[in-house]
Amino acid sequence: MPDAKTAASTQQFLAIDRIKDGVIILKTGGFRMVLIASSVNFELKASEEQDLLISSYQGFLNSLDFPIQFVVQSRKINIKPYLEILKEKEKEQTSELLKIQINEYREFIQSLVETQNVMSKRFYVVIPYAPAEIKKTGFLEQLSAGLKPKTTAIEEEKFAEHKAQLLQRVDEISSALGRLGIRTIPLKTEELIEFFYGLYNPGEAEKKGEELMKQLGNANQ
Numbered sequence: 001m002p003d004a005k006t007a008a009s010t011q012q013f014l015a016i017d018r019i020k021d022g023v024i025i026l027k028t029g030g031f032r033m034v035l036i037a038s039s040v041n042f043e044l045k046a047s048e049e050q051d052l053l054i055s056s057y058q059g060f061l062n063s064l065d066f067p068i069q070f071v072v073q074s075r076k077i078n079i080k081p082y083l084e085i086l087k088e089k090e091k092e093q094t095s096e097l098l099k100i101q102i103n104e105y106r107e108f109i110q111s112l113v114e115t116q117n118v119m120s121k122r123f124y125v126v127i128p129y130a131p132a133e134i135k136k137t138g139f140l141e142q143l144s145a146g147l148k149p150k151t152t153a154i155e156e157e158k159f160a161e162h163k164a165q166l167l168q169r170v171d172e173i174s175s176a177l178g179r180l181g182i183r184t185i186p187l188k189t190e191e192l193i194e195f196f197y198g199l200y201n202p203g204e205a206e207k208k209g210e211e212l213m214k215q216l217g218n219a220n221q
Contacts, residue, residue: 022188035125035184060176069126079113129166
């Protein structure tokens, strides 16, 4: 992780004031929540299913009365941990035939990754909410207000109200995407921090990414 001096200097260029209870609070006073989403294998569907999916997606977009943002994150797959697991499995086998099969499979995977640029893709949905009071102020007033501590009981109550409004939008988007076969999970505070750290440090491995993708299989059932 970056040292305190680096983190402080980087934060000056970010629009984010803080992250609280899974909610991103911007310096302008706006709120954001981020959902990680599963994908749909569009190419494997029949033409009728593709047409229906496109039509449903158009209907979903036309029904929105607030903007949303889709983010696609592409990363080169780090296959080394998987190859190490295969190597250990190979050592554990008592059958020579199984050892040979695992070895051949491991070499195939390794050669595939070396000859082709295998990428993993993660999909996110960013859902905004702008409290009514910040729309009435100018940019400088918003920025000044965003930098002030928000620890009073009144501010905590306002935060709870704004978060409730934002969660209504999250539920609406999650339900609509669920009808399209796309499962979603809201990112928690720690996961949001790791998400943004990964954006600004693409060479670093993300700690929770794979766990989140596995959770999508059980989300919104």
